[in-house]
Amino acid sequence: MLETGTKIGPYEITGALGAGGMGEVYRARDTKLGRDVAIKVLPESFAKDERRVARFEREARAVAALSHPNILAIHDFGREDGHVFAVMELLEGETLRERLALGALPVRKAIEYGAQMARGLAAAHEKSITHRDLKPDNLFITHDGHLKIFDFGLATEAVETSAGDLDSSAPTRAAVTDPGVVLGTVGYMSPEQVRGERVDHRSDIFAFGSILYE
Numbered sequence: 001m002l003e004t005g006t007k008i009g010p011y012e013i014t015g016a017l018g019a020g021g022m023g024e025v026y027r028a029r030d031t032k033l034g035r036d037v038a039i040k041v042l043p044e045s046f047a048k049d050e051r052r053v054a055r056f057e058r059e060a061r062a063v064a065a066l067s068h069p070n071i072l073a074i075h076d077f078g079r080e081d082g083h084v085f086a087v088m089e090l091l092e093g094e095t096l097r098e099r100l101a102l103g104a105l106p107v108r109k110a111i112e113y114g115a116q117m118a119r120g121l122a123a124a125h126e127k128s129i130t131h132r133d134l135k136p137d138n139l140f141i142t143h144d145g146h147l148k149i150f151d152f153g154l155a156t157e158a159v160e161t162s163a164g165d166l167d168s169s170a171p172t173r174a175a176v177t178d179p180g181v182v183l184g185t186v187g188y189m190s191p192e193q194v195r196g197e198r199v200d201h202r203s204d205i206f207a208f209g210s211i212l213y214e
Contacts, residue, residue: 008039008085013027013028013039023041024040024041026038030075038087038090042083053084057077059152066123068120069120070116070148072148072152073089091142091148096140097139100214120148121134121149121204124204129152130201135207139211189203190207
């Protein structure tokens with residue numbers, strides 16, 4: 001974990017927001033523009049693999065170009081002192097997973113969030129960007145009721161798991177599209193993901209349906 005006050009380029013860490021297998025997320029201050037942001041620092045093992053870093057940078061650049069109200073905005077990405085990071089807009093609210101823990105959503109609210117999710121996915125799919133790990137944990141609901149999809153491709157290739165080694169009890173699996181590699185989260189994965197086959201936007205639609213059902 002990075003300590004408060006640590007600087008990564010122009011970004012000064014002001015606190016921790018969360019951590020997981022795909023990296024650590026911090027609240028930070030953009031000292032150039034004078035705004036608060038969220039910064040995701042990817043695992044050290046990831047930073048040492050140039051192929052993974054190059055792919056991460058390509059996908060971060062593609063997502064940053066989407067500029068859609070239902071997709072978490074990426075402001076910057078790069079490498080600094082051995083850290084590979086992405087800088088994102090800072091959101092206030094809760095994930096859909098946290099909201100569902102309180103009980104089922106009213107039908108009207110579920111439809112509202114589903115429509116926002118569909119619009120965000122449509123914008124990404126129009127640019128040939130597939131999420132590959134869509135789930136309630138990657139959907140954020142702001143205090144004013146806006147739904148944002150995040151982690152588009154940011155977990156890509158951080159962990160590679162063969163289809164034969166799939167553990168149904170694991171809450172999260174990283175996603176890649178190479179054959180024989182499982183990418184996604186059990187419970188929201190399309191059949192082709194479970195089989196380790198190549199995936200496209202149709203896997204996102206399968207996950208979308210699973211989330212609506214939940």
